[in-house]
Amino acid sequence: MSSRNVQRKPPTIRDVAALAGVSMSTVSRVLNGSAAVSGDAAERVRRAVDQLDFVLSASARTVRPGVRSMTWGLLVDAVESHYFSTLIAELDRAAQEHGSTLLVSVTQKEWVREKHLIKEMSSRRVDGLFVVPANGDVLGERARMSGVPIVYVDRIPSGVVADVVTFDYYRAMAELVEGLWARGHRRIAFIGGEVDTDPGSRRFAAWNDILSRHGTTADPGLVSVGHLVADTATEAAVTMLRSDQPPTAVVTTTGLLLLGVLHGIVLEGADVEVVCSEEIDAAFLSPVPLTLVAADLGLLVSNAVELLTAQIDKSSDGPPETRLLPTGQIHYDAVTSLRASPQ
C-alpha cells in the first residue's frame, strides 16, 4: 500500500455535516473559528472532521474577511543558533496554548526575503506575524507594509514605528564589561558581528561607553567586528592572542561567535576570560571562565503574544510599543583538566 497511490474521494463539508448531525453552515462556522456554536455541536463537528480526515481548503476557509485562520507566522534569520531555536520552541508552545498553529520561515537576514515572506504569509491569511527583522530595507518599504498584524521581536527594525519586544542588550553588555573591569581586566578585546544594525549597535555602544566612563578607549588591535561565521571569529581570536600585547579578556556577542572565539582559545592554549551576550548549550565545557547573558525567551514570547493578540483583536488603540526586557547573567568556571597534559 503506497501513500503515493492512494486515490480516495476526499470527504466534503456535506459528509462532515451528515456525520455530525448538524447543518453545513454549522460545520462552516465551527471550522472558521466562530464562537456562535454550542460546545456540544462544535465537539461533534470536530469528531466528525477527525473521523473523516476532512481538510478544509484554505480557499474555503478564508473567503470571508475577518475570519480567523488560527495560524501565526514567525520569520527568523536562521534556525542554527541556541537563541532562535529556543525562540521557536517557546513560540510554538504559546501558539498551541492559544489554539493556533505556528508556521516558521527563514529570512537569511535579508530584507528582500523578509518582504517576500511577509507577502507569502499574508496571502495564506495568517492572523499575525512575529518578525525578527532583517537588514537592508534602505527604501523604507517596511513602513508601507500593511494588512497583517506584525510584532517585531529581538531586534528593533529600521524605518518603522511598530510593536517591538527585545531585551535590554545595551544594559546587558554594559554589565558584562563593568564586571570584567571590576575583576581587573584592562586589555579587553571585542570580537563581534555587525555593529551598524540592531542589536549589535546597542552592544558595541555599551562597550565603548563603559571604556569611556573609565577614561580609556579601545586598542584598535583588540577590536574585530563584522563577523558572520564562527571561523573568522576564530582567526580574529588567534591573531589577537598571538600579538605582543594580547588581551586578558574577550567580549563577544552571539553564541555562534562565542564558539568561534573558544575554538581560537583552545588552539592557542590561552588563558583569558570570556563574556558573551548570548547563551550556548555547551557552556559547561568552556576551558576558560565564561560569563553569559541569560535572556528569558519565555518572557519575550509572552510579551510578543500579548502585543500581537491586541493587534489581532483590535483591543488596543494606543501607539505602538517598544518593550526592553531585563536580562540576567550566568557564570561558568573553567573545566579543569581531566587528564595530565601530554608533555
Added chain:
Amino acid sequence: MSSRNVQRKPPTIRDVAALAGVSMSTVSRVLNGSAAVSGDAAERVRRAVDQLDFVLSASARTVRPGVRSMTWGLLVDAVESHYFSTLIAELDRAAQEHGSTLLVSVTQKEWVREKHLIKEMSSRRVDGLFVVPANGDVLGERARMSGVPIVYVDRIPSGVVADVVTFDYYRAMAELVEGLWARGHRRIAFIGGEVDTDPGSRRFAAWNDILSRHGTTADPGLVSVGHLVADTATEAAVTMLRSDQPPTAVVTTTGLLLLGVLHGIVLEGADVEVVCSEEIDAAFLSPVPLTLVAADLGLLVSNAVELLTAQIDKSSDGPPETRLLPTGQIHYDAVTSLRASPQ
C-alpha cells in the same frame, strides 16, 4: 507613523495588469506559475507586483486544482538540535533554488500534532511536504493520509509504505562500536533515547549485534535508554562512572544526549572515550576523545527534493523508495588542559 494604523486600499490584480500593460488573465497565469507567458511579459508582471506590493490571496491562487503554490512544507520534531537546524537550513536553500518558499512547523514528535499539521499544510495547498515522522500512529492512520505528496526524512515511518530518505544509522553505529572494540574497550556503555522506534531501534540493534559478534552481551548496568533530555543522560553517566565497574567508553545517540553525557563526564572528572551518532557544534571543546558520525544533510536534502518533485510532477510511476545514505566519521582529540588543576 505606525504599521498598525496604516490603512491603504490594497492593490488589485487589475492594478497589476494596468501597470504591466498586460491582460488580467496574463497576470493570473504568471502568478499561478504557468509557463505559457513570454519571459518579457512575465518579467513586467513581476516588476509591477513588486512595485505595488501586490499580494495574491491564497484563495485566488488556489481556486484551480493542479496549480502550483510554489510552497513546500517541512514538519520536524523540534528545532533545538544541530541536526534539525542544519536540515532546515539546507532545505530552505534547496527550496529557494527551486523558486519555492519553505514553511516549517514543529510536531514535538507527537503523531496527533503531525496529523493536524499535515491537514493544516494541505489546506494551505503546499505542493508537497517533507516530514520527519513522529511516533504514536498506533491506528495506522498515516497510511490513509492522502492528497498531498509526502517524503519522509531521517526516520522510517511506521505503518506506511512511502518515499523515505534516511541515513544508514545501523551501519554508522556498527562502525562506531567496532572502532571502540578495536581500540581495546570491553566495558562499553550505551546511553540513548527511545530504542523501540526508528532510528533509535536501528542504532540499538547495531550495538547489540556488534557485541554479539564478539561473543559478549551488554552489562545491564551499562545500558540506559529512553532519555529525552540532556539532564537524565547526565545522571545516567554519573551513576555509571561512580559504579564499581565503570565503563571505559560511552556510546550515545543524539547531540542532545551527547551534551548530557559530556556534562556527567566533566562533573566526575572521568577519563572515558565517547562516540555519538550525531554531530554537535561544540565537539572541539570535548574534554575526552570523541568520535562522531558525520551525516551530509545536503545529500539527504537533494535526495528528498528529487523524490518530492517526482511525486509533484507525477514523473515517476515506480513504487515508493527507501534510500539509506552513507555516513562518515569525525574524530576529535581531547582538549588538553589550558591551566594547571586547582590543587
